[in-house]
Amino acid sequence: MIILVNKTKYLVRTEWSEITLAMAMEVNAIEKPKTLTAVYDSKTQEQFDTAVKQVKAADNIEYFKKVIAVLTDAPPIILEYAEHKLTDFYFKHIEKIVVGLYNMYPHSYELRCIKHFKFKGKKYYMPVEETVLNDSKPFANETAATFIEGMGLRSAIQTKVMSEQGLAGLTAVFARRRGEPFTEKVAIQRAEEFKQLTMDNHWEVFFCLILSCKRLQGTTSIYLEAAEKVELN
Secondary structure, eight states: OEEEETTEEEEBOOSGGGOBHHHHHHHHHSOOOHHHHHHHTOOSHHHHHHHHHTOOHHHHHHHHHHHHHHHBOSOHHHHHHTHHHHHHHIIIIIHHHHHHHHHTOOTTOOOOOOSEEEETTEEEEOOOOEEETTEEETTTTOOHHHHHHHHHHHHHHHTTSSHHHHHHHHHHHHOBOTTOOOOHHHHHHHHHHGGGSBHHHHHHHHHHHHHHHHHHHHHHHHHHHHHHHHHHO
16 A cells, blocks of 8 residues: 655555565564453454453554554654554554454455465465366375475464464475475475565465365265265165
8 A cells, every 4th residue: 555645655565465474473573552452352242342442542552653664665754753643544454464463364365266376486386186086186296294294384373383484384385386396395495485475375375275174174074974874784
């Protein structure tokens, strides 16, 4: 998003496609005010309503400035000048990013189901899914080692054990060059490089894995039910 301050244009990154993983890590590392975390941790509408009443702009303005400073090319003096507008800007455009990173689940993200993405001029491909006799076969070209590694990273992300670092690892494990086998050494190196990859691509890999796992579970259930019927007969 381009904002205009004193006739000068500045960029503020408000979309997942504009924010690199490195920026996301920096945003998530900023200590959040307790009043905001109480809102973000709410499990019921009652908890949410109570927590929202405790949020005061004056108490959170320094946090808003720190977060926006990571996502903009505007100098700090501009943020000071526009301080009176930062609260509205945060809640309208930035909060969805902060909450998505805090929970490691971006409800605001619209899945595109891409087959590949480009990074530094090279294409990286999503896990292959094949159809055999009308049955879906996720992770068709993946080894057991790759699958186990990926499942461990996915669990670490969803339980916030590794969070963004786990997301970099997950992308490095499953998004590879065409025909490239998984090797741990390359994945470790690439995970570091992928910190400069934008978050939309990381979320694509994340959701690709979740959806593929659900399809795999569905196929497994069908076979188990069929086996049970055979045994009963």
